[in-house]
Amino acid sequence: MLTSFRSRLIALLLGLLAMVQLGTAVAVLSSLKEDNYKQGVQAIDVAKNVFDLSLGSRADQLTKGVKILASDFAFKQAVATQETATIGSALANHGARIGADVSLLIAPDGKIIAATKELNIAQTVTRLVQSARRSGGAAINTMISFDGQAYQLVLVPIKAPNTVAWVGMAFLLDKKLAEQIKAVTGLDISFLGDTNGGQDFSGYSTLPERDKHDLFQEIQDVAGMSEKPQFTNADKYLSLSIHLTAKDQWGVLHLPYKPWLESYNRARNQLLWIFTGALALALLVGILLARNLTAPIERLVEFARQIGLVGSDAKAPAVTGEFCVLSNTMMSMQSSIALREEELTNRALHDLHTGLYNRNAVEQHLASMLPRENGCLVLVDIRHFKDLNNMLGFDNGDALLLSVTERLLGWASHAVMQARIAGDQFLLVFESEITPEQCHSLCACFDPVFIVEGSEVHLSVAVGILPFEETITSVNDAMRRLDITVDRAKEESAGFVFYQTGQDESHQRQLRIIGDLSTALESQQMFVVYQPKVGVAGKDCNEAEALVRWQHPELGFIPPDEFISLLEQAGNIQLLTHWVINRVLSQLKVWWRDGHRIRVAINLSAHDLVNEQLPKFIEQALKENELPVEALALEVTESAVMKDRNKVIQVLNGLQSLGVHLAIDDFGTGQSSLAYLRELPVNEVKIDRAFIQYIDTNKGDEFIVKASIELSHSLGFQVTAEGAENIEGVALLEHYQCDKIQGYYFSKPLMADDFLQWQQAFQPA
Missing domain, CATH: 3.20.20.450 (EAL domain)
Known part of the structure; x- marks a missing residue:
């Protein structure tokens, strides 16, 4: 826990710096990461455009080659006379010259007349021919799927002068095409097909075999990758899918993202080192700064601690600036505390009204002197003082107490202590015993009337005297026996009674009876x-x-x-x-x-x-x-x-x-x-x-x-x-x-x- 001002100040400085650096690092890294991603997306978009252009350029070349075959007179004559051998030979030879994987001749109604490869695509071809006939008989360039593989198909009509047939050439999207696209874009490409109801690399891919396998295991939704590039192979590639045919034939472009990640990680590590170094430097500066700033405070704290010690006369430290004002204030407080302590001590040991010692002072004094054999305690109780106080009023009652105090001080000037221990009781402590004659003299000093606000007031007192002895070992013993004695004095006509051995035992018997009920x-x-x-x-x-x-x-x-x-x-x-x-x-x-x-x-x-x-x-x-x-x-x-x-x-x-x-x-x-x-x-x-x-x-x-x-x-x-x-x-x-x-x-x-x-x-x- 941070309890000292210095540690809190250092923690504040470090906290503020850490927050600033953390915010800066988050902003920089987020921006860098976003820029890397955007650049990767742009690179893939460029590669996609190149891919589309490559397919378009290849389609144009293929269309030209097929049109040459369609315009050949001998081929037209063979088609017109339905010479099957000539047709097959022409399809094979011409397809080989232009690099076609499949060559076929199609009747105007869409039925396949001849083909260089046995393919189950009759319905697809028929649909394409019918669609071309409705559109005016123009050449067709499209992607179709043969046996789970993607083919680029070109269909050109044979006219004499009307359309008597369609000649078509299909070209497999193979490794050669993939390598050409990779050479131009610098991106890997995979052709992903649909076999037996599931996705598979039935075409070609420029990825290494390991990455190809991991990609196949990871891709769950290839269609979702066509809307936005996604990270694959544990963020090793940023991949984008391109839909090739209606039967889920896809081309997937792969941007190697590792260089981008390495660049990002290097920037992150550099920021981390900068962050750590700045914190260390801030810690050192903070410690030096906090020590310099808190030095005056520590001196003032020590001064305050010295003020709190009883009897301390500590001097204020030499400080400047705002701390000088605080130092002067603490010096004033020190003086005030000393005066207040003196006042509190006086109040704690003196009766506020008469100025005599109070019960606390008596108990402290007796505790230091008991037990002893010589001396005595004298308790003076003013009879019916409560009634007099109620009759005269509290102000006049206080004035009467002051008069009583004056007479007691005049009679007991030789006493060790004069005290008021209750509202109507005064205690005198003597180092020697007093005689019955002195007790008569004490009672007699109350015989003259007291004048209070012009009225004469007569007082009578009951006096209990307790001589010290070895059996009185505690303040409680002394005060209990003194109370018993003054109670007996209230019943005596003489007005005073000396404590007699056994009276305390009688009092203890009474307490025992009450407690045992x-x-x-x-x-x-x-x-x-x-x-x-x-x-x-x-x-x-x-x-x-x-x-x-x-x-x-x-x-x-x-x-x-x-x-x-x-x-x-x-x-x-x-x-x-x-x-x-x-x-x-x-x-x-x-x-x-x-x-x-x-x-x-x-x-x-x-x-x-x-x-x-x-x-x-x-x-x-x-x-x-x-x-x-x-x-x-x-x-x-x-x-x-x-x-x-x-x-x-x-x-x-x-x-x-x-x-x-x-x-x-x-x-x-x-x-x-x-x-x-x-x-x-x-x-x-x-x-x-x-x-x-x-x-x-x-x-x-x-x-x-x-x-x-x-x-x-x-x-x-x-x-x-x-x-x-x-x-x-x-x-x-x-x-x-x-x-x-x-x-x-x-x-x-x-x-x-x-x-x-x-x-x-x-x-x-």
Whole structure:
């Protein structure tokens, strides 16, 4: 492949020259070949004319000789008296004198009276005589075919005074005639006849025997050669056929074409050598010219390559002409690139707004200094900065950040690095550890109000401190632990927290729990237990609440409160919900098939309740398990309803339209229970265990429970109390007419088979 400019330039020059020379060679050779052919055609045309003239001259001589015989008195008398012997002798003698091959005497009606050779030409002669008689009885000169050979026939009438007979002499077109024509024209000639239905050299030919044989094998259409000369014998001859008689007797003229071909080949070879020499010379000149033309370009290319190298201070080459303009342009580009690289480097490592280092710079710095034992990282997080930014506007928010930067720089002037690593987070790197007193001082520097556009803004910060130690070996370890620490600082009143060993392990446990969910569902680490819900009025149990348990092979038992909250934060809770629904419905299918009409309640999270496809999923799952809608109940918390109230109510309406029993779980712990309870499309209210657990000893809890039951009943809801643990509490709930009770007093959550055994044992006899 031609990739360099020099090679392309050389290829262009050679290509152009080759095209010119090739066009010239084609034109010259085509013209030469055409001229050779035309000259050959002209030579054959001349030979044809000579052939025609020779035949005409011979016919005149023959006619004169025959007329002498026809005018001889003695011959006329012999014809008149029909003396056969005299006639035969005269025909033979006179024919011999003029060189005739056949002599014959013909009656006026065309019948042959006498002939010197036995020939089967009666019909031909009769036709010729009749034709001559109609034309006035003139002498006849024509070509006829005898036994597949061409003859020149002359017929002259014998008059006394009327025509009493015709005397004729026939002359074979033989080698003698052919040699005469060749001597005059310089062309070979062949007489081609028709024998046994095929073409054959039944006459004579001046060609060598080998060429004669090859010509006979090659000629397929001798008639086609009469219109235009054709090449024969592998272009050795240019041949033209001449029709002699009506019975396919032909004369073929052969022009030796080899001298013409040799002349053409010599010209072609000379042109080829000229072409090759010119290309070689052009290649040499092209290389020298291309090297001279591309030398400045190569120097500029090298200069451009040097510009591309980091930290290069290459000098522009000394060039002239148009390349000088290009060189100056590249020098300007070099300066611009250097400035741009400096700017990009600064932007890559600095925060554009505050001018502090950014996260990339921090990571590079920490990567070069870790691990180490002394020093620390301090992460300052501005609380609720997003809300302030939205309230103040982005311009004022940026102005506030600049003020924060000034205070941080004033306090941390001794820090190795000051950086802004997020919108509301600043990082300080110290080579020595800082004390709690210094942390108090850092938090206190934010106590004075900030003035933004004439308004006073109060800021509070959360500060996380990570002392360096040998176990921190990577930037990721350091930043992860620092984030954990600042999250804990947001929960502390002091506003700052030092990293404690083990906090990272707790974070790793959380990540492990989130990451292992799919494996836990597939390997049955998770399972469902059922806690009975006892009906107060009938002292029976036909309902249960499905609860999820997780026995991790390495982490052990994981409390539901821990993994459910983590899955909600990670957005994986819907995966768990679908698994629980399918598992519970599969168990219900078995129970209902065996005649145990039990309704099981499943808890839904806030993420489930904003899923508009949930009603369709529930409906499809019930159909697949061949269960009535009465077999399933769903429980939702007040906090889940308040996440997106309008969408949640829309989803709950869709579930209730299916006929699913709905319950509000943990009633009384939310902030808007009474305000929104009447708007919710639910059937049941579950009072939280926090009010039930100590109802027998705490009058406040007893009053709240009583009021909640009365309020729920007045709104048409069933009431379930969860967390009943003693008989005194159960008695009070029965007294206040609670509908259902759930708690350890009756049973802890049980496996499916254990629950069924407990339920059958609990039923009254």
